[in-house]
Amino acid sequence: MHSTKEKNDNNKDDLLLRMGLNDNKAGMEGLDKEKINKIIMEATRGSKFYVNELKKEKQVNQRIENMMQQKAQITSQQLRKAQLQVDRFAMELEQSRDLNNTIVHIDMDAFYAAVEMRDNPELKDKPIAVGSMMMLSTSNYYARRFGVRAAMPGFIAKRLCPQLTIVPPNFDKYQAVSREVKEILADYDPNFMAMSLDEAYLNITKHLQERQNWPEDKRKYFIKTGNSLENGIAPNTMLAKVCSDKNKPNGQYQILPDREAVMDFIKDLPIRKVSGIGKVTEKMLKALGVITCTELYQQRALLSLLFSETSWHHFLHISLGLGSTLLARDGDRKSMSVERTFSEMSKAEEQYSLCQELCSELAQDLQKEGLKGRTVTIKLKNVNFEVKTRASTVSSVVSTAEEIFAIAKDLLRTEIDADFPHPLRLRLMGVRLSSFPNEEDKKQQQRSIIGFLQAGNQALSATGHMLEKTDKDQFLKPLEMSQKKSFFDKKRSERKWSQQDTFKCEAVDTQSLQTSDSFQVLKKMNENLETSENSNKSQIFICPVCFREHGSISLEAFNKHVDACLNGPSINEDRKMFSCSHASSTEVNRKENVHHSFSLREKQDYETHQKHSGINSVDCAELVETKGNPPKAESVGALSDKHSKEECAVFPRESFNTEQHYQNSFSTVLLEDTGSSQQESPQPYLPEVIITQALVCPICNLEQKTSDLTLFNMHVDICLNKGIIQELRKDSLANQPTKSTKSTGEFVVIFILFYFILFYFILFYFILFYFILFHFILFYFLFLFFNIYLF
DNA sequence: CGGATCGAC
């Protein structure tokens, strides 16, 4: 459905011609290709849409030109080198080829149209299409003879085929039919993967094994639906998909599970047939003389130099006839959006109100799935079909129509202002929400008392009469993000916002609640839970290196001091050496050993990341082990010596929330290091400075048994960080969500206490309010009474 | 992170 591929699909036309379906002598009407193109061109030419299409085409041509220039600069030397590398990779892929699965791709023929024809016999033997004047979703085969295709606007279809019936879509109905079919599919593979209402992949390997033992009569079992369907049977999804396209309509095609059969099938296959290769990629590759899969394979070295890693890997997979053999369950949703096309709209007022409407629709959809997100994106398309998207990410999740609109409105305003005094002439507007928190984030959020208190403050202000309405935008601060900033800069700016937010809350609260005792309690709690930078007056740090006390200084200042302390002794030098040695030991063996147990995806992540930041392998081991936990690639990068140690000192508090977690990653580091670098390959660069003194940790004062300087330095690093964590935890205990039972207990107590206070607080004011109200009314009636009866 | 673009259905 909606497939733009069908638009330029010559093969299908050939097929129709072969079948004689286009033959007027047989009493069938229809148009030949020339006529179809002519009509389409007439309808298209001069339209704004067409102008924009030309513009886009130009851009693609420009891209191709750039690519050709790049190609011209490639030396034969480079090409040979690339050839070796690619072939090495191809060899690996070849070894991992798996022909043991039987994948079936099911694709229902002209699904929507078929359902409509089934339900309304009048439509049979008529050319029909499902959709609107604006756009068609699909058409039946009769209509296709006139060139009426999916992804074609209805009005053009009408010109091609004036007797065409356009049926508005009934998605509920299609869904119901789809469900029926899927029930049947589940018999073959309970874990089948549905791509849409009319498409699915089945892995019937297991089914076939079981079926071996079935009695003969039971094996004769056909899927019987009112619709025809295509399916393809192959050893992987990529091939199965192509197969199902092969014998349309209502056909089947199988590729036998041996390498030769696969390669034979692939040989002359146009790359465009493969899922993932679209119009643009086709054109780009065509410029390089690549049309079929064989040519794709022949040009592999060149492609590896001209395209991104992910792209040429994809190409190589295709040209080897490789694809996924397991049907991955679809993961969590990444975004949700609403968009609408309309006749030209230029009034800002209308645009705002439409935006608001879209926001509330989105909010409704979000509520159905209970989703909240941090990034709001608006999409604007003007009457010239030029599309713009504008996004803003805020620090805490949003989900209601008001919250989303508050952000979307700003984005829209910026765009309107930018074009002032000209109005935005829009034909489409959309709103999208993304950056949904993952499971980890949710847990964090739950445990975070700061977040909890902010919610509390919000609840307080929401209770109303006596509180000034808190500025809604306080939770909608855009993040100051820029790639030039380091991870810690970003963290800092995030903190800045949240501090300002807290101050704002306090300001509002103090104004209106000065007299309340319970508020004082709350405020105190809040202060205690404030991050240490905020209330640094009460801070006393003990330097883990010189053991001196430092009162009345900020955390940053303290960290600077620690750095200074560390700068003196040779420890620092050794630390540098340590990293250096790791960074320079780049032998393939070693690298592979470090992350041998991780998936390809993680491996790629690691490799690309390493390319960017030049961090050492140990850091990477840590990265993978702590995947899903706070230290992401950037933060781990910050751990390496590339960044200042100020950051290193601050880092643990930011990201390693639990000691347990921290130790886990520590032990992993040791494990990886002893496991690979020590045994497999000696350190290429050992520290040249020989330490004469015994290896006594300057932090914990314990003599270390190891004579290995690297391990010792690691110990010092860990000790140092641990020390700072402990110090910080002492100061802002409740600030640190922790897994230990003790802290959880404390947390629960605080939690209960807070809610009790909050409850009685609200109750008190409610009673007070109604008490006063009651007396007002009472006095009023008394007054009336006296008026009437006494005078 | 933000924006554009591609691709699929």
Add this chain to the structure above:
DNA sequence: CTATGTCGATCCG
């Protein structure tokens, strides 16, 4: 008159 709506992925800045 009249050229969609939703989603994920990727690349680049």
